[in-house]
Amino acid sequence: MDNAPKRILLIDPDAALRQTLAEQLAQQAGMLPLPASTGEAALALLADHGADAALLDGVLAGEGLIPALRAGGLTGPLVLLLPAGMGVPAGADDHQDKPVRLGTLLARLKALLRQAEIVQAATALSVRIGAYHFLPAAKRLEKADGAAIRLTEKETQILDHLCRCGGMAARQDLLDNVWGYGAGIDTHTLETHIYRLRRKIRAGLGQDLLLLRVDGGYRLTLEPVPA
Structure with a gap:
C-alpha cells in the first residue's frame, strides 16, 4: 500500500468547523488536510495537489460540486456533511449529519480509505491492455x-x-x-x-x-x- 500522507479535501463554508476538522485530521497519522471554503477553491487545490478523499458540505454538494470534483480527478471516497434535515445528494460514498461527531467521522473516513486502496490495487492488477x-x-x-x-x-x-x-x-x-x-x-x-x-x-x-x-x-x- 502507498505510505504517502492521504490528502483530504475539507470543503465547508463554516470557518470554525473547517478549522476544527483540519486540526483533527492533521493529528491523524498519514492524513494531510486541504481546507477550502468554496467549491472554486477546492477545485484549485485538487488541480494543484490532487486528493485521496473529500469531506464536503451538503449545501455545496447540492449545488453540483460532486460531479465537478469527480471530473477534476477525485476518484477516492467522498463523505458529505449534511445540515439537519437535508436529503442526501447523489454521488457520495457516505454521509454524516451536522453537528459532526468527530470520532465517527474519522472512523468512517479511515475505513473508506482502506477500502479504496484495496479496490485500487485490485483494479491495477486485474486489467491488461x-x-x-x-x-x-x-x-x-x-x-x-x-x-x-x-x-x-x-x-x-x-x-x-x-x-x-x-x-x-x-x-x-x-x-x-x-x-x-x-x-x-x-x-x-x-x-x-x-x-x-x-x-x-x-x-x-x-x-x-x-x-x-x-x-x-x-x-x-x-x-x-x-x-
Whole structure:
C-alpha cells in the first residue's frame, strides 16, 4: 500500500468547523488536510495537489460540486456533511449529519480509505491492455520488462472508464464521466485526447488498440491478467 500522507479535501463554508476538522485530521497519522471554503477553491487545490478523499458540505454538494470534483480527478471516497434535515445528494460514498461527531467521522473516513486502496490495487492488477498492465494510480501503462507509457490525468480517466465499462463506451458517456455532467466540453476535446492516446499506444505496442465504434463511441481491447 502507498505510505504517502492521504490528502483530504475539507470543503465547508463554516470557518470554525473547517478549522476544527483540519486540526483533527492533521493529528491523524498519514492524513494531510486541504481546507477550502468554496467549491472554486477546492477545485484549485485538487488541480494543484490532487486528493485521496473529500469531506464536503451538503449545501455545496447540492449545488453540483460532486460531479465537478469527480471530473477534476477525485476518484477516492467522498463523505458529505449534511445540515439537519437535508436529503442526501447523489454521488457520495457516505454521509454524516451536522453537528459532526468527530470520532465517527474519522472512523468512517479511515475505513473508506482502506477500502479504496484495496479496490485500487485490485483494479491495477486485474486489467491488461495488449502487452501492458494498466496502472491507474501511477498514470501509466507498463510492460513486464519495465517499458512504460506515461499518461495524463484525462488519458488515465478515459482508459479507466473504458475498463470499468468492459472496454466500450459512447462519446457522451465518456464526456459525462471524465469531464462531468454539464461541463460544456464538446466532442472535439474528447477526440483530441483519444487521438493522442491512440498515438501513445500505437507507438508503444506497434498496434492500434483504441478503436472508434460504429455507434459513436470507443472500444478498447482488454485481456484479463492470468492468475
